[in-house]
Amino acid sequence: MRIYLYGCSGHAKVIFDILRCCNREVAAFFDDAPPENSSHLHDVPIFNTSQLSNIDPLQSRWIVAIGNNSDRKNIVQNLASKGYTFTTAVHPSAQIAKEVKIGAGTVVMANTVINIDSVIGQHAIINTGAIIDHDCQISDYVHIAPSCSLCGNVCIKEGSLLGVGTKIIPSVEVGRWTICGAGSVVVKSMPSHCVAYGVPATPRK
Numbered sequence: 236m237r238i239y240l241y242g243c244s245g246h247a248k249v250i251f252d253i254l255r256c257c258n259r260e261v262a263a264f265f266d267d268a269p270p271e272n273s274s275h276l277h278d279v280p281i282f283n284t285s286q287l288s289n290i291d292p293l294q295s296r297w298i299v300a301i302g303n304n305s306d307r308k309n310i311v312q313n314l315a316s317k318g319y320t321f322t323t324a325v326h327p328s329a330q331i332a333k334e335v336k337i338g339a340g341t342v343v344m345a346n347t348v349i350n351i352d353s354v355i356g357q358h359a360i361i362n363t364g365a366i367i368d369h370d371c372q373i374s375d376y377v378h379i380a381p382s383c384s385l386c387g388n389v390c391i392k393e394g395s396l397l398g399v400g401t402k403i404i405p406s407v408e409v410g411r412w413t414i415c416g417a418g419s420v421v422v423k424s425m426p427s428h429c430v431a432y433g434v435p436a437t438p439r440k
């Protein structure tokens with residue numbers, strides 16, 4: 236089964252490196268607008284997504300390596316409608332309790348910790364050094380940015396972004412498609428579709 240990454244940005248490079256650390260070869264990057272001055276990234280070919288039909292869904296597994304949560308969702312839905320399916324990438328240094336469930340398409344970066352009975356949805360990003368303690372619920376298309384710390388029983392709903400270094404006390408919920416800005420300290424639940432930040436974090440938009 237060949238592995239393909241959709242996207243060829245810095246985020247895609249990190250995922251490529253995780254797979255390389257796991258001895259899993261990336262067959263190619265695909266991008267809507269590949270760089271004009273180079274056909275390869277770290278010796279892996281970059282193809283335009285107009286060439287997608289050359290790839291057999293039965294012989295391929297994909298990761299959508301796009302950092303923006305709503306763009307990632309749109310691309311996942313487009314690929315899924317063509318019959319493509321998804322794999323995960325988990326860095327070997329991640330400390331993940333054996334009961335933790337991780338959905339298809341999700342990536343888990345280096346030095347993360349995910350504790351017992353947490354559930355991570357599909358196409359989520361658990362970025363470098365993030366800590367997700369016990370019994371957390373992380374929904375589809377969420378991005379937990381580097382160095383975030385979530386206490387136990389935290390729930391992050393679909394599509395939300397926790398900016399770099401966000402900290403969240405136990406049993407708090409962040410609604411759907413909300414952004415908690417860099418360095419936020421979340422001490423009470425946040426509604427859906429807002430931008431919150433600060434210490435303590437408050438909804439601003």
Ligand SMILES: CC(=O)SCCNC(=O)CCNC(=O)[C@H](O)C(C)(C)COP(=O)(O)OP(=O)(O)OC[C@H]1O[C@@H](n2cnc3c(N)ncnc32)[C@H](O)[C@@H]1OP(=O)(O)O
Binds near residue numbers: 362380399430
């Ligand atoms: C590997 C990786 O790179 S993963 C990348 C992960 N991404 C992140 O962590 C980015 C998180 N994004 C942020 O924190 C952003 O600042 C956001 C989304 C909260 C706000 O972005 P914008 O809407 O563009 O806000 P903007 O930059 O215009 O700032 C508006 C005001 O809010 C303030 N502000 C913005 N973000 C924050 C923050 N996190 N904490 C405190 N104040 C903030 C700004 O200083 C500014 O204040 P001013 O009006 O007094 O000058």
